[in-house]
Amino acid sequence: MSIRVRAQESNGVINIRALMSHDMLVPEDDGGPHFIETVEIKRNGTTALTANWQFTVSRNPFLQAEIDGASGDTVTITWKDNKGESDSSEVEVR
Amino acid sequence: MISTKRRVFLKGTLAAGTVGVAVGAGLLAPSKLLAAWPSEAFAAEGIAAAMEAVTGSSDVPDGDVELSAPEIAENGAVVPVSISTGMDNVTEMAVFVELNNQPLTAHYVLGDGAHANISGRIRMGESSNVIAVAKSGDSWYKTVQEVKVTVGGCGG
Numbered sequence: 001m002s003i004r005v006r007a008q009e010s011n012g013v014i015n016i017r018a019l020m021s022h023d024m025l026v027p028e029d030d031g032g033p034h035f036i037e038t039v040e041i042k043r044n045g046t047t048a049l050t051a052n053w054q055f056t057v058s059r060n061p062f063l064q065a066e067i068d069g070a071s072g073d074t075v076t077i078t079w080k081d082n083k084g085e086s087d088s089s090e091v092e093v094r
Numbered sequence: 095m096i097s098t099k100r101r102v103f104l105k106g107t108l109a110a111g112t113v114g115v116a117v118g119a120g121l122l123a124p125s126k127l128l129a130a131w132p133s134e135a136f137a138a139e140g141i142a143a144a145m146e147a148v149t150g151s152s153d154v155p156d157g158d159v160e161l162s163a164p165e166i167a168e169n170g171a172v173v174p175v176s177i178s179t180g181m182d183n184v185t186e187m188a189v190f191v192e193l194n195n196q197p198l199t200a201h202y203v204l205g206d207g208a209h210a211n212i213s214g215r216i217r218m219g220e221s222s223n224v225i226a227v228a229k230s231g232d233s234w235y236k237t238v239q240e241v242k243v244t245v246g247g248c249g250g
Contacts, residue, residue, distance in 0.1 A: 052132055052136075
C-alpha cells in the first residue's frame, strides 16, 4: 500500500494530486467488494476535503483537488476502506 | 414512446415515495452525509433514489456545474471525470453514473478552503449519462453528460 502525493502552491492555492494503491474490488470480484470508502485531505491538521467513494471508482484511485494554502503547509491524505484497512501520507507543500 | 415515458414517471414516483417514507421515519437524515460514509445513498438503486438520497430531491435543476468527461471512453475501467462550479458557498458535490445499479459513485464534502474543482477516475459498465451535482448554499444544481463506453469496466 502506498499513496503518492504531490502538493504544489500557486497564487495561494494548493494543487493536490494523489495516487492511491488499492485494487478497488467490485462485488463480483473474489474477495470483493473491497474498496476505499473515504479519503480525507487535511491541511495543517484541519480537514479541507472528504471524499466518499463507491467501488465504481477506478482501481488505484486518483484524486485531484484544490485548497487554499501556502508553500510550507503540511498536507495529509488518509484513506480507509470497507474492511478497516487504511493508509496515510503527509507531504510539505512546495 | 408514450409508454416509455410513463414507465420512467412511475419509477420516479415509486422511488420518491420510498425515500420519502425513509426520511419521515428518520432513517435518512441529510446530516448523515456529512458525518460518515453515506451507506444508504451508495446502496440506493436507480438514479431517482440515489439523487434523492444525496440531495433530498430526484428532480435537481440544471445549473452552473461543469462536468468534464470524455464523450467516448475506450476503456470503461478508467474514465476521467472532473467536476467544478463557479458558484459560491459550495459545501458538497457528487457524481452519479445513471445506468450503474448503484448510481452514486463519488460524494465530496468541501471543508475549510476547499475549491469546488475535483477530479478522479471512475468505472462504467456501459454507455450512460454521467451526472454531476453541487450544493451551493441550500440549493443543489446538476449537469448531465453522456459518455459512450466501448469496453465496459465493471467486470472482474
